[in-house]
Amino acid sequence: MSDQSETAEIVSAITEVNATGKVSEQNAEQAKKTIFGKWNLNSSINSSKTGKKIDGCSYNFIEFTENDYLLNISAPGSIETGGVVAIYGNYELIEVDEKVTKVILKTFYDGTEIDIAEITDIEVVETDGQLDISFSYGFIIDIESIGIPCNNEEMEGDFSADKEPAMEETLTADTSTNHYKIVGTWNLSNYSDSEGGSFSSYFDDDECYEDGVLDPDCSPATSAKLVISTFGTYIYMELAADENIVSVAIGNWDWGNAEQTEFTVTGGPGNTIVNSATVDSITDTQISFTFINVEDEDGTRNETYTFVKAD
Known part of the structure; x- marks a missing residue:
């Protein structure tokens, strides 16, 4: 992993894919690199990591690009979408004294961009070449009000996930x-x-x-x-x-x-x-x-x- 990281820093024009650290100790530019990537939330369900699977609903993954995000949820009650719900939108890094305190997830609903969730206590660590993220997640709104048939409270809490390797x-x-x-x-x-x-x-x-x-x-x-x-x-x-x-x-x-x-x-x-x-x-x-x-x-x-x- 260390060799790949050095190579990426030298020749790749794409955002650093191996950044680590506590987001609360980083400014917005640094934090964006830290959260950048695809995080497999379902990988934690059958392990010692903290995963959430309730009422038939479960998180599959969350992916952050440089400007937007995708949250993929298994929701069996959403029959019209084949049991999978995607929440997509922009995200905002909230800074206090030039340090990021939280990430706000946004999406469009009824023609208006709304804040739907906030993520705090974000940390990315590298262990034996594997990047892992941990964070606290909470919805700002009742997710059923935007058509997601899952329970709010039971889908909130502390999470951890493995990072999907970037394409070669x-x-x-x-x-x-x-x-x-x-x-x-x-x-x-x-x-x-x-x-x-x-x-x-x-x-x-x-x-x-x-x-x-x-x-x-x-x-x-x-x-x-x-x-x-x-x-x-x-x-x-x-x-x-x-x-x-x-x-x-x-x-x-x-x-x-x-x-x-x-x-x-x-x-x-x-x-x-x-x-x-x-x-x-x-x-x-x-x-x-x-x-x-x-x-x-x-x-x-x-x-x-x-x-x-x-x-």
Whole structure:
């Protein structure tokens, strides 16, 4: 681990992935490096570490990028989402006297960005090459009020988790590499497919109709956001006009060749859905890629997506 850490500091342009320490002793810039990464909360359930699994609900992982976070929860009561709930949003590092006292998690709900939880007493330690995080977690709101069918009090408390190793390409990701360029948050700007589909028809309101009747409480998707992390996670979200998440797909991604011009994504129950894509073009601010032979109930087609980097 020490050799990899030194290599990352020398050649990688991506945020340091092996930072450690007590966040309460760090400023915001240092703390952001410490929490950066994917933390496997479910790894602690069957070990001596502190995990939470209650009422059928359990935490799977939390991942922090440089600007946002994803909290993945197993919630069997959420039938429409297949028993998995994703909370996504920005986070804020609260400082007192230039030291971080807590991290506030935010998300959009009913068109407004709200504070939903706070994390305190954060510490990351390295033991025999493994990074572990410990922290205290508490919700600011009643999570059932934002549609998560889990019990508030029993999902709060002290937690610890192992850190997912960063993708191998992270350690050599200088600013000229496709890996460096692809990691980040992207907004969908164009779409086409081999069956004549286009961006203008990509978002429809079919999901708001049942038996030909419009649901007045339904908000159709009007935009899409893609988050690609250097820990092999992707999040694809379709958003309503008020920024509420209409649908979300979470899975893993990996490069398909050494040239970093092809990649594979997996998702669905047991990662049974696998698609391969070719990078058509990529810059610091825009990316276009094509998925080949995508199968669904309508048949097989090629799909080309273009995204621009989010601010």
